[in-house]
Amino acid sequence: MITLYDLVFRGDRRPSPYCWRTKYALAHKGLQWTEMPMGFTEKDKIAFADSKTVPVIKDGDTPVKDSWVIAQHLDRRYPAKPLFKDEAARNHALFVNGWVDTAVHGALFPILVGDLYERVRPEDRDYIRESRGGRLGTMDLVSFQAAALEKGQPAFRVALEPARRVLKVQKFLAGDAPGYPDYILLSPFLWGHAVSPLKLLAEEDAVHAWRERMLDLFDGMGRKAKAA
Amino acid sequence: MITLYDLVFRGDRRPSPYCWRTKYALAHKGLQWTEMPMGFTEKDKIAFADSKTVPVIKDGDTPVKDSWVIAQHLDRRYPAKPLFKDEAARNHALFVNGWVDTAVHGALFPILVGDLYERVRPEDRDYIRESRGGRLGTMDLVSFQAAALEKGQPAFRVALEPARRVLKVQKFLAGDAPGYPDYILLSPFLWGHAVSPLKLLAEEDAVHAWRERMLDLFDGMGRKAKAA
Numbered sequence: 513m514i515t516l517y518d519l520v521f522r523g524d525r526r527p528s529p530y531c532w533r534t535k536y537a538l539a540h541k542g543l544q545w546t547e548m549p550m551g552f553t554e555k556d557k558i559a560f561a562d563s564k565t566v567p568v569i570k571d572g573d574t575p576v577k578d579s580w581v582i583a584q585h586l587d588r589r590y591p592a593k594p595l596f597k598d599e600a601a602r603n604h605a606l607f608v609n610g611w612v613d614t615a616v617h618g619a620l621f622p623i624l625v626g627d628l629y630e631r632v633r634p635e636d637r638d639y640i641r642e643s644r645g646g647r648l649g650t651m652d653l654v655s656f657q658a659a660a661l662e663k664g665q666p667a668f669r670v671a672l673e674p675a676r677r678v679l680k681v682q683k684f685l686a687g688d689a690p691g692y693p694d695y696i697l698l699s700p701f702l703w704g705h706a707v708s709p710l711k712l713l714a715e716e717d718a719v720h721a722w723r724e725r726m727l728d729l730f731d732g733m734g735r736k737a738k739a740a
Numbered sequence: 741m742i743t744l745y746d747l748v749f750r751g752d753r754r755p756s757p758y759c760w761r762t763k764y765a766l767a768h769k770g771l772q773w774t775e776m777p778m779g780f781t782e783k784d785k786i787a788f789a790d791s792k793t794v795p796v797i798k799d800g801d802t803p804v805k806d807s808w809v810i811a812q813h814l815d816r817r818y819p820a821k822p823l824f825k826d827e828a829a830r831n832h833a834l835f836v837n838g839w840v841d842t843a844v845h846g847a848l849f850p851i852l853v854g855d856l857y858e859r860v861r862p863e864d865r866d867y868i869r870e871s872r873g874g875r876l877g878t879m880d881l882v883s884f885q886a887a888a889l890e891k892g893q894p895a896f897r898v899a900l901e902p903a904r905r906v907l908k909v910q911k912f913l914a915g916d917a918p919g920y921p922d923y924i925l926l927s928p929f930l931w932g933h934a935v936s937p938l939k940l941l942a943e944e945d946a947v948h949a950w951r952e953r954m955l956d957l958f959d960g961m962g963r964k965a966k967a968a
Contacts, residue, residue, distance in 0.1 A: 597828065598826065598828060599915050600825065600826060600828035600829035600832055600914075600915075601828035601832075603832055603906075603910075603913065603914055603915050603921075604828055604829075604831055604832035604835065606906055606909075606910075607832065607835065607836060607902060607903075607906055607913060607921070608835060609905075610901070610902040610903070610904075610905030610906055611839065611902035613905070614901040614902055614905070615843065615899075615901070615902060671843075673838070673842040673843070674835060674838040674839035674842055674843060675835075675838070676838075677837075677838030677841070677842070678831075678834055678835055678838055681834075682834075685831065685835060686828075686831055687827050687828075687831050693831075693835070
C-alpha cells in the first residue's frame with residue numbers, strides 16, 4: 513500500500529514535476545498507489561516524513577522523501593521491472609536529473625511563474641508570491657512572466673538541445689524503450705501542462721514527437737492530467 | 741597500427757576537443773597510436789576519409805571519422821576494456837556528448853575565440869577568422885572575446901551545473917571509475933588549456949577536483965599537453 517503526497521493547485525491540477533517523476537516511476541514498475549493532495553501551506557501533512565517538499569511516499573509504514581531517493585527505494589523494495597538495471601543506467605539518470613533540475617527547470621520557471629501564481633489555491637497565493645518572488649526579486653509574478661516570455665520561450669527550446677540531439681537518432685533517452693531519464697524530462701512538460709496554455713515546443717521538433725510518445729504511456733496518464 | 745589526424749596550432753599545441761575525446765578513448769582501451777598533426781587549411785590530409793573535420797583515424801586500412809563514431813568503432817574492433825559496457829552506458833555517453841557539444845562548448849567558445857585566433861598557425865588565421873567570425877557576426881575575434889569575458893566566465897561555470905551536481909556525490913560522471921562521459925567533459929577543458937590562460941574553474945568547485953583527477957589519468961596525458 514503506497515500513498516503519494518502530491519502538490520495540488522486549484523481545480524485539482526497537479527503541477528509538481530518532482531511528483532510526476534514519482535508517478536511515472538510507480539507506473540513503470542506496475543505498482544498501485546493512492547494520492548493524497550496537498551497545498552503549499554499544508555506542509556504539516558508531510559511532517560511525518562521530516563520533509564518540507566513533495567513528493568513524499570508512505571510505503572507501508574516507511575516514509576520516503578525526494579523523487580530521486582524514492583526511485584532508488586522502489587527498485588530496492590520491488591526489484592521487478594527495474595528503473596535502473598545497472599550502475600550505468602543509474603549514472604545516466606543521475607546526470608539527466610541534474611540537467612533537468614538546473615538547465616531545463618531554470619529555463620522554464622521564468623515563463624511559467626505567473627501562471628503558477630494564478631492557478632495556485634487561493635490560500636497558497638501569499639506563499640508562492642513570497643517564496644518565488646523572493647527568488648526573482650519581484651512580488652509581481654504575472655508581470656515578470658509577461659516580460660520574460662519573448663526571450664524565454666526560444667531560450668527554453670535552446671536549453672533542450674542536448675535531448676534533441678539524442679531524440680533525433682533514437683526513440684527515447686533510454687534507447688528503444690522509455691526509462692527513468694525520459695520520465696525526468698517529461699516532468700517539466702507536465703508542470704507546464706497543468707498551469708500554462710503556452711506551446712512549449714514546435715510541432716516539427718524531435719522533442720515534440722518524443723513527448724507525444726511519452727504522453728501515450730501507461731494508458732495516457734500524462735495526457736489525461738488536468739490541463740491549464 | 742592506428743594513426744590519428746589531430747588539429748595543430750602554433751608551437752605544436754593540440755586544441756581540438758573532439759580529438760581529445762579520441763585520444764582518451766584510445767588510452768582507455770590501452771591502444772597505441774601515432775599522431776599526424778594537421779592545420780585548419782590542410783584538409784587534403786583527411787580527404788581519404790571523406791572528412792573535412794578531425795578527428796579522423798586510419799585503423800590499419802580503415803578510415804573512420806567523427807569522435808562518436810570512432811568510439812563505437814574502437815569498441816567493435818577491440819572489445820577488451822570497453823568504452824560502453826552496455827546500452828545504458830552508451831546512452832549515458834550519448835546524452836553527455838550532446839550536452840557538451842551544445843551547452844558547454846556554447847558557453848566556452850565566446851570566451852576562447854580570440855585566444856584561438858591568436859594561437860592558430862599564421863597560415864590558418866584567415867580561415868579561423870572567416871569561419872568563426874561568420875558564425876559570430878564579427879571579424880574581430882579578439883575584441884569579441886574581450887567583450888564576452890565578464891558575463892561569459894560566470895555563465896560557463898553555471899553551464900557546468902548538471903555535472904557539478906553529479907560530481908558532488910561521486911568521483912566521476914561514470915561512477916567510481918572514469919568513463920567516456922568523463923572524457924567528453926574533459927575535452928573542452930583541454931581545448932581551453934591549449935590556448936587560454938583563463939582560470940575556467942574556481943578551486944573549491946567539485947568540477948575542479950574532478951578535473952585534477954582526470955588530468956592524472958594515463959600517466960598525466962592531459963596535464964602534459966602543451967599549454968597556452
